Amino acid sequence: MILLTGVTGTVGRLVAERLPAGEPVRLLTRAPRRTAAPARPGCEVVTGDxxxxxxxxxxxxGVRAAFLVTSDPLTHAHDEHFVAAARAAGVRLVVKLSARAVAEPGATDLITRWQRANEELIRASGLEWTFLRPRAFMSNTLGWARSVREEGVVRAYGSESAGATVDPRDIADAAVLCLTGDGHAGRAYSLTGPRAISAAGQVAVLSGLLRRPLRCVELTWDQAYERLLARYPSAVAAALMEGAGRQRSGAxxxxxxxxxRLLGRPARSYEAWARGHLGAFRPGPGGAEGGAEGSAEGSAEGSAEGNAEGNAEGSA
Known part of the structure; x- marks a missing residue:
C-alpha cells in the first residue's frame, strides 16, 4: 500500500493519477469531499490532519511507502507527527517533497530553513527516505491567468531574472518512480526544467501561443511585498521575497x-507546459481561473519553489 499526502495540491494530485493501476493507494486529506479518487481499483480516500x-x-x-507533502513553514510539528506515526506503523520508505534551495548554502530564508530541518528530521528517523528537490513550478504562472485574460498584462518583480523552473508532471513522474522502484532510498534528487527562463520569457511564450500581445509590467519590491502580505503571514511573505532576491542575483x-537521468527522456519545457494549460489564459467564459493551483501574480511568488498546496510545497 502506498499513502499519498498533498493530494489536493499540484504534485500530489498528479502522483495519484500516475501510479500503476495494480498498486493499492490510499489518499490522505483533511477534506475528503474535495478529493476525488482516481477512477481505478484499489484506491481509497481517508481523513487525516x-x-x-x-x-x-x-x-x-499497512502502508509500505508514503509520499509526504507539508506546507506550513511556521511549524515543524506536521512533519514530526507524520514521521512518528510512520515509524509506529512500520512504514519503510518516505518520499519527501522538499526544495532545490535546501542544497544551496546561500539560501537562508525561513522556508528553506524549514525544509532543511524537515529533511534532517527524516534522515534521523530510521526510515528509508528519498528527497525530491524541485526548483519553482511552471504551474506557478497560473497565478497570472486572470490578469492575462482580462488585461493582457503580467505584473512581476524581477521579471528579467531567470530560474530553471520545472513542470510539476516531471516531479510527479519522479515521485512515482521513487515510490514504486528500487535504488532510490538515501538519494536527494534536484529537479529542474531544461533551461532557465525569466517571467518575461514565460510571458513571451504565452503571447506566442495565444497569438495575442501581452505586456510584462515590473513591480517594485514594495509592491510585490504588499501583494504577498495580502495572502501570507509576514514571515512567509518576507521569505518569499528573499527567494525572489536570490533569483534576481542569478542563484x-x-x-x-x-x-x-531518472525518466529516460528530456525534462519538459515551459512551452510544453503552457500548451497544455492555454485554456486558463484565454479570454472569455472558457478561461479557467487557475489561481488556486499557482501563486499570486508576480515572479516574487513564481520564483519561490512550489507554493501549490499552501505556503510552500517546496520553496525558495
Missing part, C-alpha cells in the same frame, strides 16, 4: 540533468 497525530495512525496502517539558473 498533520496537526492531529491520532488521525494519522489508521491512515498509515536559480542552474539546470540539472536529473529528470532525464
Amino acid at each position: 498533520f496537526a492531529d497525530p491520532t488521525s494519522l495512525d489508521g491512515a498509515l496502517a 536559480k539558473t542552474r539546470v540539472e540533468p536529473t529528470v532525464e
Whole structure:
C-alpha cells in the first residue's frame, strides 16, 4: 500500500493519477469531499490532519511507502507527527517533497530553513527516505491567468531574472518512480526544467501561443511585498521575497540533468507546459481561473519553489 499526502495540491494530485493501476493507494486529506479518487481499483480516500497525530495512525496502517507533502513553514510539528506515526506503523520508505534551495548554502530564508530541518528530521528517523528537490513550478504562472485574460498584462518583480523552473508532471513522474522502484532510498534528487527562463520569457511564450500581445509590467519590491502580505503571514511573505532576491542575483539558473537521468527522456519545457494549460489564459467564459493551483501574480511568488498546496510545497 502506498499513502499519498498533498493530494489536493499540484504534485500530489498528479502522483495519484500516475501510479500503476495494480498498486493499492490510499489518499490522505483533511477534506475528503474535495478529493476525488482516481477512477481505478484499489484506491481509497481517508481523513487525516498533520496537526492531529491520532488521525494519522489508521491512515498509515499497512502502508509500505508514503509520499509526504507539508506546507506550513511556521511549524515543524506536521512533519514530526507524520514521521512518528510512520515509524509506529512500520512504514519503510518516505518520499519527501522538499526544495532545490535546501542544497544551496546561500539560501537562508525561513522556508528553506524549514525544509532543511524537515529533511534532517527524516534522515534521523530510521526510515528509508528519498528527497525530491524541485526548483519553482511552471504551474506557478497560473497565478497570472486572470490578469492575462482580462488585461493582457503580467505584473512581476524581477521579471528579467531567470530560474530553471520545472513542470510539476516531471516531479510527479519522479515521485512515482521513487515510490514504486528500487535504488532510490538515501538519494536527494534536484529537479529542474531544461533551461532557465525569466517571467518575461514565460510571458513571451504565452503571447506566442495565444497569438495575442501581452505586456510584462515590473513591480517594485514594495509592491510585490504588499501583494504577498495580502495572502501570507509576514514571515512567509518576507521569505518569499528573499527567494525572489536570490533569483534576481542569478542563484536559480542552474539546470540539472536529473529528470532525464531518472525518466529516460528530456525534462519538459515551459512551452510544453503552457500548451497544455492555454485554456486558463484565454479570454472569455472558457478561461479557467487557475489561481488556486499557482501563486499570486508576480515572479516574487513564481520564483519561490512550489507554493501549490499552501505556503510552500517546496520553496525558495
